[in-house]
Amino acid sequence: MAQPETALDIFALREIFNRERIMLCFNGPITATLIEEIGAALRKHMEGLQESPSAVSDVFSVYIEMTQNIRRYTQNRPDLARETASVFVSRNEEGRYVVSAGNVVETGDGEALVGRVAQLAQLDKDGLKAAFKTQLRQPRDELAGSAGLGLIDMARKAAAPLECSLRPLGDQRAFFSLRVVL
Amino acid sequence: MDNLDIPQTSASPAIFADGTAGTVTMKGDSYPENSFELFQPLIDWVTAFLKAGQRPLKLELELLYLNTSSIRALMDILDLMEDAHRKGLQVAARWAYEAANERVGQLAEEFKEDCTFPFDIVPKA
Numbered sequence A: 001m002a003q004p005e006t007a008l009d010i011f012a013l014r015e016i017f018n019r020e021r022i023m024l025c026f027n028g029p030i031t032a033t034l035i036e037e038i039g040a041a042l043r044k045h046m047e048g049l050q051e052s053p054s055a056v057s058d059v060f061s062v063y064i065e066m067t068q069n070i071r072r073y074t075q076n077r078p079d080l081a082r083e084t085a086s087v088f089v090s091r092n093e094e095g096r097y098v099v100s101a102g103n104v105v106e107t108g109d110g111e112a113l114v115g116r117v118a119q120l121a122q123l124d125k126d127g128l129k130a131a132f133k134t135q136l137r138q139p140r141d142e143l144a145g146s147a148g149l150g151l152i153d154m155a156r157k158a159a160a161p162l163e164c165s166l167r168p169l170g171d172q173r174a175f176f177s178l179r180v181v182l
Numbered sequence B: 001m002d003n004l005d006i007p008q009t010s011a012s013p014a015i016f017a018d019g020t021a022g023t024v025t026m027k028g029d030s031y032p033e034n035s036f037e038l039f040q041p042l043i044d045w046v047t048a049f050l051k052a053g054q055r056p057l058k059l060e061l062e063l064l065y066l067n068t069s070s071i072r073a074l075m076d077i078l079d080l081m082e083d084a085h086r087k088g089l090q091v092a093a094r095w096a097y098e099a100a101n102e103r104v105g106q107l108a109e110e111f112k113e114d115c116t117f118p119f120d121i122v123p124k125a
Helices: A010-019 A032-048 A053-075 A107-121 A125-136 A150-157 B035-052 B068-086 B102-112
Strands: A022-028 A085-091 A097-106 A163-170 A173-181 B004-006 B014-018 B023-030 B057-066 B091-098 B119-124
Touching: A010 A022, A022 A032, A032 A053, A053 A085, A053 A097, A053 A150, A053 A173, A053 B057, A053 B102, A097 A107, A107 A150, A107 A163, A107 A173, A125 A150, A125 B068, A150 A173, A150 B068, B004 B035, B014 B035, B023 B035, B035 B057, B035 B068, B057 B068, B057 B102, B068 B091, B068 B102, B091 B102, B102 B119
Parallel strands: B023 B057, B057 B091, B091 B119
Antiparallel strands: A022 A085, A085 A097, A097 A173, A163 A173, B004 B014, B014 B023
16 A cells, blocks of 8 residues: 655664664654663663673763753753753764764854863863862762763763764754764 | 661662661662752761761762762762761772773762872772
């Protein structure tokens, strides 16, 4: 039976996922429960692949920091609360794990993040460790509920500098995406 | 001093602070969204126990994975213990972990770097 052309072609979508070696993905409004459940599934899946405890821990950790960052961001901006987030765990050509995520941000926030990612890319392992320890002791009242450590921690675990992009959406909004290769 | 008992959940550790024994134990994963809220009662408890300054305090950890806001909260607790140690109080920490889980050992070592009180890191076979 012929399908209407507008129907969602799940097979084609699946082909894209397979081609990009995406093992796990989520697209929609993200909640604390979802983050936990998907995280638990991710860990189990990697353990099933006989990955080392360190590899499982690193991928899980980057996944948690990324998704919790998005959650905290949307919680602080009620006008963005209904926006969805996209999260992917995949493998690159070399078989390395890649954790990527994207969400809608205010353009100014996105630009600040791009700057921060570029700053971190300048640092070597020791520089990142020093930055982590400095941030760890920032006074609590200057933190606004977040430890401010997530990006630095991801950069420390990553095999290459973090990559990000900012795509303007108009109306002072942009889509920020972050990619971490482990 | 009263005990503090916070039950374990899938994303937060079992926390037990024993006012009589002078021990604080934490076991399990710690990656709640609201780490600061979760750990505040423990930070308050440790602050009060050390302020009373009558008995030694021992921190017994069997933590596994920690998100960065949990790392911050644990650092705050260790900093309180470090201050107490510098004032002459007896404090100590012990972190036991499965040897295969290297990342836990590395994290524990990094915490230990900033502590001058006795801090044992114990890999288990």
